[in-house]
Amino acid sequence: MKLRWFNAAIAVVFAAALGSAAAQDSPRDYIQAAADAMLSTTALTSEAERFAALDQVLQDYFELNVVTRAVVGSHSAALSPQQLTRFTNEFRIGLVDLLATALGEIEEYEMEIGSPRMRGDDRAQVPVDVDAGSLGDFEFQFSLARSNGRWNALNLIVNGVNVGLTYRNQFNELMASNSGDVDTVIDIWRDSVAESGPEI
Numbered sequence: 001m002k003l004r005w006f007n008a009a010i011a012v013v014f015a016a017a018l019g020s021a022a023a024q025d026s027p028r029d030y031i032q033a034a035a036d037a038m039l040s041t042t043a044l045t046s047e048a049e050r051f052a053a054l055d056q057v058l059q060d061y062f063e064l065n066v067v068t069r070a071v072v073g074s075h076s077a078a079l080s081p082q083q084l085t086r087f088t089n090e091f092r093i094g095l096v097d098l099l100a101t102a103l104g105e106i107e108e109y110e111m112e113i114g115s116p117r118m119r120g121d122d123r124a125q126v127p128v129d130v131d132a133g134s135l136g137d138f139e140f141q142f143s144l145a146r147s148n149g150r151w152n153a154l155n156l157i158v159n160g161v162n163v164g165l166t167y168r169n170q171f172n173e174l175m176a177s178n179s180g181d182v183d184t185v186i187d188i189w190r191d192s193v194a195e196s197g198p199e200i
Contacts, residue, residue, distance in 0.1 A: 027116045027124040027144050030151045035111060035128070042103050050100040058096060064088050071167045075175055079182055087186045094190035108133045122146040 041053045058064070068088045069076060079087065114127035128140035142156040156163040174185045174192060 027126050027151055028113050030144075031113055031126060031128060035113075039103070039109060039111065041100075042107075042109070047100055050103065051096055054099050054103070055092075055096045058092060064092055067091070070164055071171050073168045073171065075171065075182075078175075078180065083182050083186065087189065090186055090189050094193055097190070098194060105135060116144075124151075 037057050038054070041050050041057065044050045044053060065088060068084065068091050071091070072079060072084070072087070076084075110131040112129045114129070116124040116126045118124050122145060124144045126142060126144060128142075130138045130140070132138065139159055140156070144151045170192065171185070171189075174188065175182075178184045178188075
């Protein structure tokens with residue numbers, strides 16, 4: 001399945017796992033609240049409304065600075081603060097655009113959050129299954145850690161695809177193919193993400 005649904009799957013769990021909303025009592029509660037906020041946008045029939053609603057959800061639930069720093073990875077020293085800010089903005093706009101299209105195709109869905117497998121009090125692995133009807137089934141598996149009373153993502157796998165590693169590899173490839181020109185990579189990021197991606 002092409003990248004737009006890969007990004008939809010990413011966002012459902014990233015929104016849950018990297019949320020900045022009030023801390024929930026358990027990993028399962030945390031995921032449920034944020035995933036519901038993301039998936040509720042499927043009820044909107046206007047693309048403009050979906051875009052605006054998703055943008056607000058990302059602002060409410062995403063730690064975008066954390067996400068984009070993870071994507072940039074070892075190249076972080078090559079980006080100025082201004083470039084990192086610009087990349088964060090491009091990442092957000094591109095993700096919202098892809099999500100508005102992908103989630104707009106959902107006519108129905110069922111989501112089941114499995115029981116967290118706790119590793120001590122502050123680490124958990126949580127499976128999430130989403131049945132999106134004719135669009136297919138998605139299996140999420142991610143690891144959470146709690147710090148200062150809030151759960152955050154350590155890793156995410158969607159239908160066997162490591163999400164963070166996929167985006168980081170794409171950024172690395174763009175840096176290599178553009179001779180390390182950060183501004184060029186930022187300029188082409190959205191088009192590159194829209195045109196390529198793993199099958200899930």
